[in-house]
Amino acid sequence: MMMSYREAAAYLETFINYEKIPCYPYKRSVKLERIRDFLATIDNPHRALRGIHIAGTKGKGSTSAFIAFMLRASGYRVGLYTSPHLSDFRERIRVLSARTQPASLGQEFEGMITKSALARLSSQLKPAVEKYCRISKYGPLSFFEVYTSLAFLYFKERKVDIAVLETGLGGRLDATNVMDPLVCAITPISYEHIRQLGNTLAEIAKEKAGIIKSAGVIVISAPQDKEAASVIRRRCRQTGAQLFEVGRDIRCKENGKAFSVKGLFNEYPHLKIKLLGVHQRINASVAIGVIEGLRYSCVKIRKGAIRKGLCDTLWPGRCEVLAKKPLFVIDGAQNMASAWALKKAVRENFRYKNLILVLGISRDKDKAGICRELSNLADTVILTRAHTPRAAAPQQLYGYFVGKKRFIAEDIKGAMLLAEAMAGKDDLVLVTGSLFVAGEFRRCFLDTRKQRLSGALKKKIYHV
Structure with missing residues (x-):
């Protein structure tokens, strides 16, 4: 059948x-x-x-x-x-x-x-x-x-x-x-x-x-x-x-x-x-x-x-730029070595005023190692989790960012909306910690952008 x-x-x-x-x-x-x-x-x-x-x-x-x-x-x-x-x-x-x-x-x-x-x-x-x-x-x-x-x-x-x-x-x-x-x-x-x-x-x-x-x-x-x-x-x-x-x-x-x-x-x-x-x-x-x-x-x-x-060659989710002014960059870095490579790539390829880190990590990964590599890159940290049973609770990551402005968002959409509200046009929002997080954020971001563009177009047509 x-x-x-x-x-x-x-x-x-x-x-x-x-x-x-x-x-x-x-x-x-x-x-x-x-x-x-x-x-x-x-x-x-x-x-x-x-x-x-x-x-x-x-x-x-x-x-x-x-x-x-x-x-x-x-x-x-x-x-x-x-x-x-x-x-x-x-x-x-x-x-x-x-x-x-x-x-x-x-x-x-x-x-x-x-x-x-x-x-x-x-x-x-x-x-x-x-x-x-x-x-x-x-x-x-x-x-x-x-x-x-x-x-x-x-x-x-x-x-x-x-x-x-x-x-x-x-x-x-x-x-x-x-x-x-x-x-x-x-x-x-x-x-x-x-x-x-x-x-x-x-x-x-x-x-x-x-x-x-x-x-x-x-x-x-x-x-x-x-x-x-x-x-x-x-x-x-x-x-x-x-x-x-x-x-x-x-x-x-x-x-x-x-x-x-x-x-x-x-x-x-x-x-x-x-x-x-x-x-x-x-x-x-x-x-x-x-x-x-x-x-x-x-x-x-x-x-x-x-x-x-x-x-x-295109390979989405790897230091991928989703938007500019402010910059939104996603990457699937999910261990200490890849977090180090991401940090190096960000510093060498982008210019920004403040960096807002949106981070979610699977609980079977090296949470301490990933956070240690990314901590000195961030001015503000939004801790979140992907919709997967493997995700670590964002509260588990809170202690790795002492001295930083720290926020918790219980889901990816909430993290995205919070990052959008915080970011100035010269800032960079970096989303990473796992491919689950990068993929879910990417889908949410692109869907939201389509909805907003569609709404703006309808409003424009209505006014015309």
Whole structure:
């Protein structure tokens, strides 16, 4: 029976979603054997795909987007699978091909799966999913496993040339790790999800490096702390993978508002990207390494396409400017390392009188570390929470901002209205702490702006 989009979305929400659960037994709950076993019952759609696989702590999504846009600029049809989403869970599954018109604010997720396609594929998948969950020796499928399966089916149906897959959590046990990719990338590794992945960088890196599985696969690594780098190098030696590192084999040089990259085969001077922050230039350098690494699989991308793809790349929610005068900037920074990178990007790219920090953090994150990094950036702090069971109560963050003007808003809309009332035209409102907060604020801000513009237009028409 064919489900409507609303019914399909409700059906997918019935599966356990570990993204919404702050604490659970990771190694007992997440099993790679389960997704492999299920995919075999639907003829292994992932085996029809050529893939690129991205793991890491910071910059996975941005790096995946850079790669997808460069491939698209070269004429390829590209599947892009990322998580989590900002506003609409359809953002996770996208197919990029030649674009006929530029994206506008609020419509940056071009190519995301249509509601009708999602409803149709969910209806198609449902009998197999329900049968499998009844008889599985590995337990019932999770939301991420079902959605990953749906992505594989969609990419196969759309005949994508290459699929770019971002891991959901970790790497070794992640559902995306059923792929045998042409190239793997490891973005910067730092402390996050320590309850699931481990208490040390070495333990976390071991989980991330679990996507490296095959002899001869090309691996591109961002600059890493010594502990993480050692684990990645050892994994590549064990599997026979060929490792290239940014900082050693691939070099990035700053040049004012532009930057240059010396890659594995070519040099790329005076590159420009829309994404703000030095860390995004590192992500772009990793992405160039991945694109050049495809040459080992006889996929060659033109230098002009690399330049254009980087410049075209949009990745909302990452130091994204929603409005000016006053500035409204959102970012999904959710650990201490990403908060530090955000602070650096704000100081280097914006001029403002006062900074109003709107902050909400998931309760399983390093609240003290994030607050410590952002405290000296803010003049005023509005503490809030996203609409998710993982959100920390804003009262838990209050003590980290002694000496600051502190306010509490119990929901994102209240925080937005309070920030709007406080901000002068020369101020900056920075919204961060988690992608849940950034996404909810973004949706609320854009919806409110549309309503106000619509109301102003109607008023103008009435007076005319």
